[in-house]
Amino acid sequence: MTHSRLMQLATNDEGFCFDPRTGETYQLNDTARLVLTELKKGQSEDAAARTLAATYEIPLYEAETDTQEFMQMLRINGVI
Amino acid sequence: MHVAISGMNATDNPGPGVPVARSLRESGAASLIVGLTYDAHDPGNYMDFMIDHVHRMPYPTKGWNALSEALAHVKKIHEIEAVIPCLDVELPLYIKHQNQLSELGIKTFLPTEDQFSLRSKEKLIKLCADIAIKYPETTLVNSIDELQEFAAQDPDWPIFVKGRYYKASAAYNLQDAVHKFIEISADWGLPILLQKPVSGIEINLVGLGDGEGGLCGSVAIKKLMTTSIGKIWTGVTIDHPALNELAERFVSHTKWRGPFELECIQNSEDIFLIEINPRFPAWVYFATGVGINLPERLLRLMQGRDVGRTSEYPVGKYFVRYTYEIVTDISKFFKLASSV
Numbered sequence: 001m002t003h004s005r006l007m008q009l010a011t012n013d014e015g016f017c018f019d020p021r022t023g024e025t026y027q028l029n030d031t032a033r034l035v036l037t038e039l040k041k042g043q044s045e046d047a048a049a050r051t052l053a054a055t056y057e058i059p060l061y062e063a064e065t066d067t068q069e070f071m072q073m074l075r076i077n078g079v080i
Numbered sequence: 081m082h083v084a085i086s087g088m089n090a091t092d093n094p095g096p097g098v099p100v101a102r103s104l105r106e107s108g109a110a111s112l113i114v115g116l117t118y119d120a121h122d123p124g125n126y127m128d129f130m131i132d133h134v135h136r137m138p139y140p141t142k143g144w145n146a147l148s149e150a151l152a153h154v155k156k157i158h159e160i161e162a163v164i165p166c167l168d169v170e171l172p173l174y175i176k177h178q179n180q181l182s183e184l185g186i187k188t189f190l191p192t193e194d195q196f197s198l199r200s201k202e203k204l205i206k207l208c209a210d211i212a213i214k215y216p217e218t219t220l221v222n223s224i225d226e227l228q229e230f231a232a233q234d235p236d237w238p239i240f241v242k243g244r245y246y247k248a249s250a251a252y253n254l255q256d257a258v259h260k261f262i263e264i265s266a267d268w269g270l271p272i273l274l275q276k277p278v279s280g281i282e283i284n285l286v287g288l289g290d291g292e293g294g295l296c297g298s299v300a301i302k303k304l305m306t307t308s309i310g311k312i313w314t315g316v317t318i319d320h321p322a323l324n325e326l327a328e329r330f331v332s333h334t335k336w337r338g339p340f341e342l343e344c345i346q347n348s349e350d351i352f353l354i355e356i357n358p359r360f361p362a363w364v365y366f367a368t369g370v371g372i373n374l375p376e377r378l379l380r381l382m383q384g385r386d387v388g389r390t391s392e393y394p395v396g397k398y399f400v401r402y403t404y405e406i407v408t409d410i411s412k413f414f415k416l417a418s419s420v
Contacts, residue, residue, distance in 0.1 A: 018316075020319045020395040021319060078348045
């Protein structure tokens, strides 16, 4: 699933994230930054979770939970 | 062009005069800038690197005759061709008498009285409906009895108690609301508005209407840090299509003439229009700094010249205010304090 708002988020290597529509800023941890980067590449949430699991060598179910939690935070903050 | 500008109060509650002057100075649009001040203490009075001359003006409460005499005097000395009034309290006088100013040879570019009145808070409810934008749930009251009737309906406190044009304060119970009703109505008259707070992100837009329904540029921002009285200290430019469309609709519907600021709240679903200020905000230099020089465009409109319509500016530009000190001679203060 591609969220157009999500594609507009500006991020840098330090995990700083800026929403150009609202002006809100967020600080992402490394895993959140990785998930966001994958989603912005057009990957699905499932694919982003697989990349997360492979990168950090964690079980897939854990990576899926982390990804879902991140998506939930984006929704709570009105980003998507 | 020789231009007079009011709002020299670059204090912790800043007026827009100094940033307007800075915008005109940097663009070269004004060859001479005269600051119009009401208070000898105003910091802009001492910024001789930006303001060429300063004149102390009679308070607007003295009425039009006193103000027009003072402006005629400033024109005679400095040959001013235009005036940009920047303060809420003086705008009704300038708007009402803009034709007389024109006869004096002083150009303005101001809303009409009808346009000015459209954004009064009691009329804003209708205007919001007309331009399809939400307005916070609001009740108008004309007496303390009506305020008590409102409180008897057991509203969720706090409630914002607002004057018809200016001033707003949160009230946390009926007693508090009565106190604020008395205080605000004494300054701004009736009715008083009782407004349900809207939670969300505050977003703002500065724009300029050409008086024919066209928008001559706008910049949208979010205030990131504000002072204890809610004035911007840091901010960031944003790209908010719905807010831009709102500005277009507002200008098109009202045929707004001159500068304006939209104050809105964005929550997860909607934008609410909270207030329309009929002048440049004190953060107008932020727009200039990102390439949209609205005071310069205002002068071009006054002169009947072509004016840029673009609103393309970089998003994510950061605005920071700072403090600054000027050391000058007390004689400058005495001279201003003893004039008028």
